[in-house]
Amino acid sequence: MRFNILTDFQPVLFQTLRNYNREKFMADLMAGLIVGVVALPLAIAFGIASGVTPEKGIYTAIIAGFIISFLGGSTVQIGGPTGAFIVIVYGIVEQHGVQGLAIATVLAGVMLLLMGFLKLGSVIKFIPYPIVVGFTSGIALTIFSTQIKDLFGLTTPKLPSGFLEKWAIYFQHFDSINGWAMLIGLTSVIIILLTPKISKTIPGSLIAIIVMTIASWLMKQYGGIGIETIGDRFVINNQLPGMEQIPLNLETVRLLFPAAFTIAMLGAIESLLSATVADGVTGKRHNSNMELVAQGAANIIAPFFGGIPATGAIARTMTNINNGGRTPVAGIIHAIVLLLILLFLGDLTKHIPMACLAGVLVVVAYNMSEWRTFRSLMKQSRSTMAILLTTFLLTVIFDLTIAIEVGLLLAVFAFLKRMNESTRISHTTDKIDIAKELESYSDEKKEEILFLPPGTEVYEIDGPFFFGVANKFDELMREIGAHHPIRIIRMRKVPFIDATGLNNLEALCRNSRKERIQVILSGVSEPLRKNLEESRIPEIVGEENICANIHLAVERAQLVSEKQAHREKHHKHK
Secondary structure, eight states, rough: OOOOOHHOOOHHHHHGGGGHHHHHHHHHHHHHHHHHHHHHHHHHHHHHHOOOOSHHHHHHHHHHHHHHHHHSSSSSEEOOOOOHHHHHHHHHHHHHHHHHHHHHHHHHHHHHHHHHEEEOHHHHTTTTTHHHHHHHHHHHHHHHHTTTTHHOOOSSSSOOOHHHHHHHHHHGGGGGGOOOHHHHHHHHHHHHHHHHHHHHOOOOOHHHHHHHHHHHHHHHHHHHHOOOOOHHHOOOOOOOOOOOOOOOOOOHHHHHHHHHHHHHHHHHHEEEEEEEHHHHHHHHOOOOHHHHHHHHHHHGGGGGTTTTOOOHHHHHHHHHHHOOOOOOOHHHHHHHHHHHHHHHHGGGGGGSBBHHHHHHHHHHHHHHHOOOHHHHHHHHHHHHHHHHHHHHHHHSSHHHHHHHHHHHHHHHHHHHHHHHOOEOOOOOOOEEGGGOOOOOTTTTOOOOOEEETTTTTEEEESSOOOOOHHHHHHHHHHHHOOSSSSSEEEEEEEEOHHHHHHHHHHHHHHHHHTTEEEEEEEEEOOOHHHHHTTTHHHHHHOOOGBOHHHHHHHHHHHOOOOOOOHHHHHHHHH
């Protein structure tokens, strides 16, 4: 793996500043201002829904947002807290407290940093789509379920973290609905859904929060109607965060490692998915490895200042693009705008109704649900449906860590089964119809029919020769039973051979020699030959019996056949 830090790990910001001008700055300034204002209510909502205080969500949007834009590999990526992390963060806070969350986030940041420096950015993209849709839809349903209490103004005891237990409490206390809170919440949802039909520039969530905050304040001042606001539940700290100590030791690392791994995987998937979507709109191409490095740095630094896990946010990134942002400067401006709002207008956030924030998160959950894609995947193969449903249900009923682990395990089994089914093994003892084949060796002869020498059989492996196929090959040979003294194994269509396949092939060659059967390998490419040289196969069969194509293999078989016939004739005369 070639490693050049100057070319492979250079932030996109440094490249864009080379040709930066006033026109680009004005476009980035406008986009940054709008995204900064849009990010405020979302940061507050995600902070509260994650089980921490509102300002922690804002701190994350400021610090992580700045670092992701400054170091990132995408020109337009906006980073910060996202809905995808709500479920995992809430669970960690419930079990290990805020300090446990900080430790897990730092560990996740280290993992992301390593993923980037090890150039695993492209590998993350190969995580099966049904798993991504399954846990994303599961997170969406979980987020929706956490907002029912505030959306309807229910009076309930402390809610459990479990999905089923939570809904059991809701049904028991549904008679405590606050009609005014429900009106605020549902009206917020309606405003957010209708706004894009009027204006796509100003997001509906911002309009809903402004309108509903004013309405709530007027209802309280002139109607005596009290609706719970952020200020009723939290004390907003509108000051710069101080640096916190995060105690790291082997015991806490071991305890929080699974949660940290989930945060890292989720952060990698979400950020690269967001960057890929942005590439499709802007026509640019992001550096996935540098993006992971930026995500890692952000998640290492933010917890020391009260931050929570952060990643690329698709909605805010698209808002940035739609408002003219084309360089990372827009993301940096967005972080500065958030900082100024926190310092000078942060006190006003305490008037935002909790029901309105619940409405915002309900729409976020709906947009995350990808129900159309979910429905489409359900119509595909049984393995796709099994992976999708398993990941979805495990995310909802248990947790995201288990869901991703089991989902990946199922996907691996489904892949191996498909690979095993796609690899075919054929057997012939008479002739080979060359005219029907697509071999194109420079030294290949032009015969249409290639007749095999006496006592020769040919096995052809069509597909990768890995452990599942190796067993299939053994089974086929046992079924055939009687064997010829010369055995040609054609490997022209074998793209790779794994350790188990290599071991089985070596065992076959060794057993064949004991049975006085000569093995000849045909169609061995250079990469395959290098694999074979890692074993004792060349020594067992002889270098002269490893051939580049079937013609050379048949010629070699003819020579071996003649020698065997001569040897038998000599024995008879004796």
